[in-house]
Amino acid sequence: MAEVIKGNAVVGQSGGPTVVINQSLVGVIEAIQNMPAVNRLLGARHGVRGIVDEKFVDLKQIPQDTLDAVAATPAAALGSTRDKPDQAYCEKIFSVFEKYDVRYFFYIGGNDSADTARIVNQLARQAGYELRVFHIPKTIDNDLRVTDHCPGYGSAARFVASAVQGDDRDNASLPGVKIDVIMGRHAGWLTAAASLGRQDEADGPHLIYVPERPVSEEKMLADIEKVYSKLGRCVVAVSEGVEDTDSKPWGTKITETVEKDSHGNVQLSGTGALGDYIAGLVKSKLGVKRVRSDTLGYLQRSFAGYASPVDQAEAREAGHKAVEYANSGDIDGSVAFERTGGGAYYGIRYFLANLADVARETKNLPGEFLNDEGNGVTDGFRKYALPLTGGLPKIGKLF
Amino acid sequence: MAEVIKGNAVVGQSGGPTVVINQSLVGVIEAIQNMPAVNRLLGARHGVRGIVDEKFVDLKQIPQDTLDAVAATPAAALGSTRDKPDQAYCEKIFSVFEKYDVRYFFYIGGNDSADTARIVNQLARQAGYELRVFHIPKTIDNDLRVTDHCPGYGSAARFVASAVQGDDRDNASLPGVKIDVIMGRHAGWLTAAASLGRQDEADGPHLIYVPERPVSEEKMLADIEKVYSKLGRCVVAVSEGVEDTDSKPWGTKITETVEKDSHGNVQLSGTGALGDYIAGLVKSKLGVKRVRSDTLGYLQRSFAGYASPVDQAEAREAGHKAVEYANSGDIDGSVAFERTGGGAYYGIRYFLANLADVARETKNLPGEFLNDEGNGVTDGFRKYALPLTGGLPKIGKLF
Numbered sequence: 001m002a003e004v005i006k007g008n009a010v011v012g013q014s015g016g017p018t019v020v021i022n023q024s025l026v027g028v029i030e031a032i033q034n035m036p037a038v039n040r041l042l043g044a045r046h047g048v049r050g051i052v053d054e055k056f057v058d059l060k061q062i063p064q065d066t067l068d069a070v071a072a073t074p075a076a077a078l079g080s081t082r083d084k085p086d087q088a089y090c091e092k093i094f095s096v097f098e099k100y101d102v103r104y105f106f107y108i109g110g111n112d113s114a115d116t117a118r119i120v121n122q123l124a125r126q127a128g129y130e131l132r133v134f135h136i137p138k139t140i141d142n143d144l145r146v147t148d149h150c151p152g153y154g155s156a157a158r159f160v161a162s163a164v165q166g167d168d169r170d171n172a173s174l175p176g177v178k179i180d181v182i183m184g185r186h187a188g189w190l191t192a193a194a195s196l197g198r199q200d201e202a203d204g205p206h207l208i209y210v211p212e213r214p215v216s217e218e219k220m221l222a223d224i225e226k227v228y229s230k231l232g233r234c235v236v237a238v239s240e241g242v243e244d245t246d247s248k249p250w251g252t253k254i255t256e257t258v259e260k261d262s263h264g265n266v267q268l269s270g271t272g273a274l275g276d277y278i279a280g281l282v283k284s285k286l287g288v289k290r291v292r293s294d295t296l297g298y299l300q301r302s303f304a305g306y307a308s309p310v311d312q313a314e315a316r317e318a319g320h321k322a323v324e325y326a327n328s329g330d331i332d333g334s335v336a337f338e339r340t341g342g343g344a345y346y347g348i349r350y351f352l353a354n355l356a357d358v359a360r361e362t363k364n365l366p367g368e369f370l371n372d373e374g375n376g377v378t379d380g381f382r383k384y385a386l387p388l389t390g391g392l393p394k395i396g397k398l399f
Numbered sequence: 400m401a402e403v404i405k406g407n408a409v410v411g412q413s414g415g416p417t418v419v420i421n422q423s424l425v426g427v428i429e430a431i432q433n434m435p436a437v438n439r440l441l442g443a444r445h446g447v448r449g450i451v452d453e454k455f456v457d458l459k460q461i462p463q464d465t466l467d468a469v470a471a472t473p474a475a476a477l478g479s480t481r482d483k484p485d486q487a488y489c490e491k492i493f494s495v496f497e498k499y500d501v502r503y504f505f506y507i508g509g510n511d512s513a514d515t516a517r518i519v520n521q522l523a524r525q526a527g528y529e530l531r532v533f534h535i536p537k538t539i540d541n542d543l544r545v546t547d548h549c550p551g552y553g554s555a556a557r558f559v560a561s562a563v564q565g566d567d568r569d570n571a572s573l574p575g576v577k578i579d580v581i582m583g584r585h586a587g588w589l590t591a592a593a594s595l596g597r598q599d600e601a602d603g604p605h606l607i608y609v610p611e612r613p614v615s616e617e618k619m620l621a622d623i624e625k626v627y628s629k630l631g632r633c634v635v636a637v638s639e640g641v642e643d644t645d646s647k648p649w650g651t652k653i654t655e656t657v658e659k660d661s662h663g664n665v666q667l668s669g670t671g672a673l674g675d676y677i678a679g680l681v682k683s684k685l686g687v688k689r690v691r692s693d694t695l696g697y698l699q700r701s702f703a704g705y706a707s708p709v710d711q712a713e714a715r716e717a718g719h720k721a722v723e724y725a726n727s728g729d730i731d732g733s734v735a736f737e738r739t740g741g742g743a744y745y746g747i748r749y750f751l752a753n754l755a756d757v758a759r760e761t762k763n764l765p766g767e768f769l770n771d772e773g774n775g776v777t778d779g780f781r782k783y784a785l786p787l788t789g790g791l792p793k794i795g796k797l798f
Contacts, residue, residue: 016573066795070795071795073794074569076572079572079573162702163701163702165703166473166698166703167698169416169474169701173475174416174479178697197703276671294694294696296696297694298566298691304568304596306704392704393703394468394472395468396467397469397476398442398465398469
């Protein structure tokens with residue numbers, strides 16, 4: 001066995017929370033109790049911000065029942081951050097790591113966080129400081145490269161699928177056109193999940209629009225009119241980041257005043273503008289009387305009590321694996337999943353990916369998961385995503 | 400035992416659906432199989448609309464596994480309607496009832512539906528037509544008089560409480576001000592339920608605004624500033640029907656173009672306007688940087704897979720009871736609940752209320768359920784409402 005360096009460890013959580021990000025945190029806390037090389041496990045309050053501000057909580061003596069309750073609780077129990085460290089920020093991190101004799105850094109987050117982990121790791125190597133850095137993926141967007149899927153996605157997909165499944169029954173009860181706006185700035189994985197509760201062709205969502213397939217107003221309206229004239233109703237799932245044919249997001253065009261977060265992303269969540277706009281179009285251009293829109297909003301990443309059991313178990317195990325890798329010698333990386341089994345069977349194996357391969361760039365929905373018309377998903381997508389939800393409610397119908 | 404008239408029965412669903420309205424429908428279908436006086440059970444497609452259009456489905460031969468699946472499915476399996484019958488409409492209903500030898504009418508709906516049932520019943524009596532009319536309550540608004548609570552409310556309350564509980568953890572992870580707009584035009588029962596997942600004073604929602612307690616912009620902003628300066632964050636739950644101190648709804652003031660449904664209610668759901676407006680106020684007037692809003696929307700009444708088990712059982716039993724009452728002689732009315740037990744115990748008994756006592760007027764949150772400042776609820780409310788949710792997720796914290 002390779003040499004295991006002695007010292008302390010830091011764990012942090014970053015980016016938009018999920019309902020299973022605490023599973024991974026608890027996975028790290030649990031596993032590190034069996035890693036004698038680590039003396040103290042310091043939880044950084046609000047990610048890298050807590051490191052530079054030296055705001056830590058000791059995590060080695062938490063009772064198991066508290067850990068289990070924390071694991072089942074949505075969002076980041078240590079607090080999260082949107083900070084993306086630059087060179088100076090990273091140097092500050094090092095000086096704190098040196099001061100606290102930190103030799104292991106576990107960072108739970110999305111691709112921005114993988115990038116942070118990569119930069120910190122690089123600077124550590126350049127400085128000749130022995131530091132082992134492990135990124136544990138989390139994102140409801142499911143847009144990290146290399147890994148088959150990301151912890152957090154299965155639960156968000158379960159929420160979105162159940163929401164749209166119920167909403168479709170509501171729309172069948174009181175027919176009209178319903179627009180559901182779903183999170184996803186660049187990748188349509190979560191919006192695609194709206195399809196997972198469908199049980200037959202008449203079930204909604206009847207149309208799905210994702211950022212990977214730009215769509216004009218004219219095309220979307222023509223699609224809606226076609227479904228509406230056939231079924232007398234239509235449920236539409238649309239990504240908040242849906243783009244027009246000139247590759248400009250609809251949201252950017254619509255929202256007059258845009259707010260930017262510190263990563264330069266345009267702020268689209270937390271507003272009903274896109275849904276209201278599309279609903280208005282359908283009313284005015286198609287003359288449909290009953291048109292409603294919902295923006296599913298932050299519930300998609302934070303709803304309590306409805307996580308995917310598969311996602312919960314995998315996120316916890318991802319935390320365990322990160323510590324296992326840390327305990328096995330001088331390696332760094334990002335915990336990743338590879339799918340095993342096939343056909344009706346679902347399984348994954350864990351492996352360690354290179355940080356550089358995961359950081360920054362996003363993974364879009366591949367072409368084979370999207371239909372030719374650019375307004376729906378394929379059975380291939382459903383076979384990929386359904387197991388991640390842990391199963392969905394069954395619909396009963398009288399006719 | 401009183402005479403039980405022989406003939407056919409009609410069952411229908413009306414108004415905004417809930418996730419347990421099909422439980423009551425299935426309750427009627429199940430129980431009527433043991434009522435020999437009823438020959439056919441006709442399900443009216445889209446409520447009274449289906450009666451006047453003679454669009455019926457026979458419901459006596461549905462297999463139990465289908466019934467169980469339907470019962471667990473959100474929204475109205477028969478279809479719903481917003482029609483509110485006037486005199487001519489009711490006369491049409493009678494002619495159809497006579498044509499089909501309908502002697503029992505089970506109508507599942509809110510206070511508008513109780514009113515419909517009352518009018519139909521009155522006209523039947525005036526016409527000397529023997530008809531027994533049973534209203535089975537359903538509304539997420541919980542605003543029917545006489546009954547302790549309404550089927551549909553417990554599940555919607557469970558959804559809202561879990562949503563805001565998770566959202567509050569999200570807000571604690573990435574601090575700021577969060578506005579959650581919750582359904583309820585005239586009564587604040589559902590918005591009040593946002594409080595049910597709180598476990599200590601620091602948990603949100605920190606402020607709750609309901610239609611029963613008009614609030615000015617100045618007062619709301621002062622409240623938010625107070626919480627924000629103390630906790631560094633603030634989660635606000637606000638009814639879509641919240642009123643200004645001049646008793647005008649905020650939504651009416653904000654929305655330039657309002658849409659009215661056929662009952663003359665102003666349309667507030669399905670738009671993010673109110674939440675966006677309050678978020679904008681907090682940003683501009685208080686200078687808070689991170690402000691977000693969500694409008695919980697139709698998910699509150701339709702989300703699949705997360706119904707309250709208590710609500711499900713009660714809604715099913717309400718259907719059974721309606722048939723039991725129908726089978727016991729010449730009576731009419733609305734199925735109602737009375738709470739039994741006390742202290743830590745929860746139980747209900749069923750009784751039959753007068754239709755006239757239930758119809759039309761809404762029941763507001765009583766004063767003892769609201770705090771003196773008009774920005775929160777009391778422990779009395781939580782004791783009343785928590786058992787209806789079937790229990791809520793527990794929050795785990797590390798510090």
